[in-house]
Amino acid sequence: LRRVAVTGLGIVSPIGNGARTFFNSLVQGHSGVTRMPDELHPRLNCRVVAPVAFDGAAHFGPVRLRMLDRVSQFALVAAAEAIADAGALFETGDREATGVFIGTGMGGAQTTDDGYKSFYEEHSDRVKPYSVLLAMNNAAAGWIAIDHHLLGPNLTYSSACSSSAVAIGEAWKRIASAELEVMIAGGTEAPLTFGTLKAWEALKTMATEDPEDASASCKPFAKDRSGLVLGEGAAIVVLESWDRAAARGARIHAELTGYGLSTDAEHITRPTVEGQARAMVRALESAQVSPADVGYINAHGTATLANDGVETAAIKQVFGTDARALPVSSTKSMHGHLLGAAGALEFAATVLAIENRVIPPTRHLVHPDPECDLDYVAQSARPVATLTTAMSNSFAFGGTNVSLLCRAIPG
């Protein structure tokens, strides 16, 4: 298998847009979780969300904007940043050897919501002519290819909360197997619409608002955790064959070394220790590293009652006696759960952590849960000069579990 370099990062997130801003917020422990204004969707009981500060009109003209759901706007802005970050990516051509793999759980949810509102509630027949093109799940990937003229495979993965981790893992395989040279991979999600939020509320997995500080409502691994906080945004990475990146003198953020994929096949929502453990083991095997080599895990860490205990047990099963000394953190405590974009955003956080040798914290972990007894890097970021290998976990409703492994560039 060929080596794969991460040469570009682009981020639109609830804790800031741009990779640098995003990572600064993570290290400083800033939370993007907030309480919705009272006048917005008063029929919602769950009122904490992690929205992105984003004005589409600042990036796109009115004609273009009418053809782009918020989910595609995020993806295009993140992709443009990632491609620019990668430097002279297409100077040597290779547009036919460049694919775009994107993950999204819900696609153009705002368009779907707006269309139904107008059609069912307002009894209007004025359904927007571009509705189908705005709402379809592969719109974001299609637009990225159009904007950057990328002629290789263009695929959209949808496996709920692991969608974009799958997209990155599958993209890694295409380069590792020498099928393609460059991949634009990642995820995007814009689920903060009235209908989508109500559906999530009905699922009873949403966090209750912290009465003293709404921004502290997402408490992964804590005894007082109450559920996830929905967020929005996009994270896109540029993956490139190592030799190509080296030949053009690209700045390499990290090496993507392993990808593990497994399925729970037990329950549509409830995770299994065995399933999660298997994804981690497969990632270690594909990277040919031993558990003891891993210096940090960016956990799935949703702050739901179900996930955090199971993930803790799965980590213990895989890492054995090393587990207690292994730093594990959930950055969802700050940026919330980006669903289909979560895996890519957290992979980017993992890459930035090893590149900067700083582990971002699990915020709002004040009251430990005896069942969750690992080192969760509670509250404050931790510099680790020797950090070289890190794992990013993404698990999902439907049972698709993914672990990605990356390694720091020496020096």
Added chain:
Amino acid sequence: LNLSADGTFERLQRILSKEFEVATDVIAPAARLDSLGIDSLAVIEVIFRLEDEFKISFPQDPGELPTIGALVSAIDQLVAQQRVQAPSKAEEL
């Protein structure tokens, strides 16, 4: 700002240039919509916008509207017709 001082053409011109990125100087009565970059789907967006602007409703099939001039005539005709019908419509609601 007194909008009534504006003719239908000027209001249409303003919408097309600001919201549909058509250069003002090419918007002329004889100009074909497709030559202005307004394709068949964009025409529907334009019509929705004009319905709001002029408080009219276009028939389900607005028929042939190939040029700016044809669109202006259609708007003026609908405004005249639907102004007369307006009271009865208000009663229905």
